[in-house]
Structure formats: structure tokens, C-alpha cells
Amino acid sequence: MIREFLVWLQDQWGKGAGDTAQSWSQQLLGSLNLWGLVEGTHLLSLMLFAGTILFVDLRLIGATFQRTPVSVLSRRILPMTVFGFGFMVITGAALFFAKPLFYYHNIWFRAKLIFLALALVNIVIFHLRAHRNQQVWDLLPKPPTETRILAAISLASWLLVIILGRFMAYSWFDCGKPIPHWVNLVQECKTSEHGAVDASAMAAIGGTGS
């Protein structure tokens, strides 16, 4: 059902009449300037977001700025993090909109979403648990273990989100290529327009020429 919606999103939504008419998604993907602008903004806002959350997480872990109260650091830095996050989400959604089916069948994207969800759940847990008694540990050079663990999870999951996002640019595991069976399953290649080709099956019939 998700896939049907994405097919409509990619190929139908905003499509006018005529043979050469393109949907909005296709127009964005083929645009001369807009797509590059969106991608550039995504990367720059990502740098702002990750660069600032790094300081907050390192402070919560107890690795840096140990003499600065957590509340002071948060008040100064977190607005920039939120600002970067807003741009990052909007541009990220636009980049997904330009190629929804590609990302849907992409193992890197699927893994990225998992860690993105983990990072967001982690924020909720932090606010429900660690944040509630912050005045107790606000001045401590090293916050309590639970807080430090949540900060470490935040740092690790955002780094993984970035790294996995970077790998989406590489087409090693695209559907339709001879790839390991489990990758075909994870990406649901069978339902993709390129189909699923198992590397082992290709090897069994004696390679692929050239």
C-alpha cells in the first residue's frame, strides 16, 4: 500500500495533460537548479544540526565544557540545532519526494530510517527521564550514567544516520543488479520495477558474460 502511494507520488501527482507532461516529483528531479539547491541546503543544515548537537551530547557525556552548566550550554546551542533540524527535515522530505521509489527500495535509506527513528525515540526518552531532574545534575562535570548513555546513543545514532545517508549515493546494491538474496529481501526488490536478481543464481548459470 505504501508503494502504491509512492508510485502515485512519483508518477502522477501534479501531472498535466499531454505526452511530455511530468509530475511534480519528476519536475523536481529533472530541474536545472532547484534539486541542487535543495541538496546543498540539506547538507549545510545537516552540518549545522550535527555540529551543534555534537557539543550538547559531548557535554552530557561529560567529555567537554565540564565547567559550563548543561542548561547554559543548551540555551545557547540548542536553538541552532533546532533551526538546522527544521531545514534538514524539509529539504530531506523534498529530496525523498524527487525519487520516492528509489529510496523505498534502497537498503541504505531503510537502515537510515531505523536509526533516525531510534534517535527521535531517544530524544523523547531523554525528556521523559533524564531531563526531569536536570537541576540535580546540571552543574556536575559528569552527569548521571543514564544521561550519559542517552547522550552516547544520540551521538551514535545521528552519526549512523549521516553515514547511511551518504551511502545512498552509491548504486552497488540497486534492485535489478545481481545482489545477495537477503539484500533483495530487505529492499523488496521483487516488487520494484527492476525486479530482484540473486547474485548466487547468476553465478550458478555461469556468470553474465563480458
Added chain:
Amino acid sequence: MTKQFFAPLAIVTALACAALVGVNVAQAHHAFSAEFDGKSPVLLRGKVSKVEWINPHAWVHLMAAGPDGQVREWMVEGGTPNTLLRSGIDRNTLKPGTEIVVRGYQSKDKSCAPVCKANGRDVAFPDGRKVFMGSSGTGAPKDGSDPNDK
């Protein structure tokens, strides 16, 4: 200017710079050597069957004989639609049916499944015009096809 206005201003300026660097980011989308083999040059001669005018790389499809002499479908990676337009390649010059000769490098994965893949360096048109069709700064071999190579 007071101190408290400096940070937001710096942020907004940085984001506005995206307008200027966006295209360059897209051009250097990925490193050449991650997917293509600089030691496998190919010369593909054939008629354009289709062109995908998409970001971050346009793809030119053509039927052509590969290094083994077998005629197959090739898809050749070019720059962004924007870089191609600026070097004089657009929907009218690269219509389906146009006879072209592409110089490039085959992908490291030589299985040709589902189709053969190559990174395009330059493309020659029937009128003799030869145009650089790749992206600069990706680490592709310096073979003289890129006018921006130093």
C-alpha cells in the same frame, strides 16, 4: 551589531550560500573510483535510445558494442542536467536516434546486469562537435577530455 544577532545572521548567510554551492555539491556527488574503473576505457558508438534528464546525474542510454564486441544496452553517466546544458547538451542535441560516440570508463561491476554502465567523459555528435559530458573534480583519470582539468 550586537552579539546576539551575530549567530542567526551567520546561519542565514551560510544557508543562503547553498544557492551558490548547491550545484557544485551535486557535481561532486560521488567519487569516480567508488563505482567506475579508470583502467577500463570504453568507446561506445551507437544511437541514443533514451536520456534520463535527472539529478544528480543524467543517464544516456544507447545500444553499442562493448569491449567484447557484443552489442548491448549501455547507460552512460553524465553531469547534472545543469552542467550538460551549460556545455551545450540538451534535449534537442541529444534526441533519441542521434548517432553519438561516447568515450568513458566502464563500471567496476562488469556484469552488465541489468544493462552495462559507464561513466561518460566526452561525447561526439554527427556534426563533429565533441563535448565534455562528465563532472569535474570526481577523481576520474585526467585524460584531457575535461577542460577544467589542470
